Amino acid sequence: MEYEPVIGLEVHVQLKTKSKAFCGCSTEFGKEPNSQVCPVCLGFPGSLPVLNRVFLDYAIKVALALNCTVQEKHKFDRKNYFYPDLPKNYQISQYDLPLSKKGYLDIVVGDKTKRVGINRVHMEEDAGKLIHEEDTSLVDFNRTGIPLLEIVSEPDMNSPEEAYEYLTFLKSVLGYLDVSDCDMEKGSLRCDVNVSLRPKGVLALGVKAELKNMNSFKGTKDALVFEIRRQEEILREGGKVIQETRLWDAKLSETFSMRVKEEAKDYRYFPEPDLAPFIISAQKLEEIKKNIPELPRQKLERFVKDFCLSEGSAKILVGIKKDADYAQSCIESWEGKDKKPVVNWLIGPLLFEANKRKCGISDLNIPGGNIELINLIKSAEEAKISNLAAKGVLSESLDTAKLAREIILEKNLYQVSDTESLDKIAEEIIKGNPKSVMDYKQGKANAIMFLVGQMMKKSNGKANPIVARDILKKMLTDGG
């Protein structure tokens, strides 16, 4: 029997407002413990929360970008539970009248587009941070009350790759909206995963496990690969998957049970009496909609249509807004109708150099700017210099801040295309390799590539391979 994984993601993302959700404490990361706290976020009696206007605006922006319906009226509720990171013993969250519902996010897996449903996007506050020592836990409440969005997907994903792409596209959208750092290592984006297996073709869902503690997108994918295999083994042996929370251990590359008694969750939600409801006018929605830039999905479609890119190539280029804008300016600077040469450079050598330098392609600051880059690509395209040499020139130009054309001249990299000097080399090579010449004449077409290689060698890599091949062909045919 074949099993199909069913995956749903619950993403929590911190919004980068200056002050907290309901009080004026700073949200700055990495400050001294308990230095950004006040009576409101510490839950002192008599203190009253007031909602941060920018939190609401950012939340609506995200909801709209994820194609959700923003509810005309929404309210906050108290979610009651006891844990040392929660000073009020309740979290201000949203329950039955959340900010927004029923959206979707289109993702690209391989070269295929898939639509993943979004169940809801709602607002809440973050909890504090615990550091566990030998026999105590230390509590830092600086994080308490930082604006948090909960983005809940439908269980629409069926592979670890789809979950990975969902996270990648979601992060990309949030980056375009400029509302969050989305740094999993810093905890500004966190992700819980629900995963279950069902026999392929069956509609009913299997028993799910909830995975926590992943600190990267890749970790999330790895955790899913492990967990799907674990559940499959259990089911194949006729066993039963237990509904439980499991933690991902990145070092051991496995998930393990939290081994806590899972009581039915009973948060006793009730309306937060300290916060009046919120009414969102159509005019307000229009205003915010106007400030949403072209999103990665639309940009991807435009790149595919206008520049004839594959979805795969376009996906690589649109991930981060400023890199996408940079890519667009390069593509537009390329005169030819066929944009492939410049695109291949963007997702090839440029991306390689950017990764090496741990930055984006727009941060490379190529000496001489776009024009120099376009000329370099043109030189390679017209075989004035070899592709390999051109890549080396780019790398050196970035290292030394020298212009590409200066490096080409300095190193004498222009390929020899003039037939006179190449004729001479070709004659020598033909004389020196009678066996390959014979092979070619007897119909082994590949033998010519060996001879071209010999010409490249002889010319220190400077012979234009296309011209060299043509000369060889001509000589070997004419010569009888």
Next chain:
Amino acid sequence: MAIDEGVVKHVAHLARIELQPGELEKLSRQLQSIVDFIDKLKKLNIEGVEPTSHILPISNVLRPDETRESLSTDMALMNAPCRKGNFFSVPKAIE
């Protein structure tokens, strides 16, 4: 809805309330009468009545995104039952 002692025990546990001997019986009775009252409301025809989540006729109370001075760390930790460095120290919350 019938409130038995099991329900009261469960709710007391959720609220981390320790019940004294005799209280279980007394509270079960009191809670039952409260729930009976709610059941009475359930019988009313409330079609077209919007659910109340807040008793004041106000909405959209917002503040600008501006930081204000927080408490000093010493002040924040002043009443902590146990302090370690600049942290609140609590019994270990994980096994």
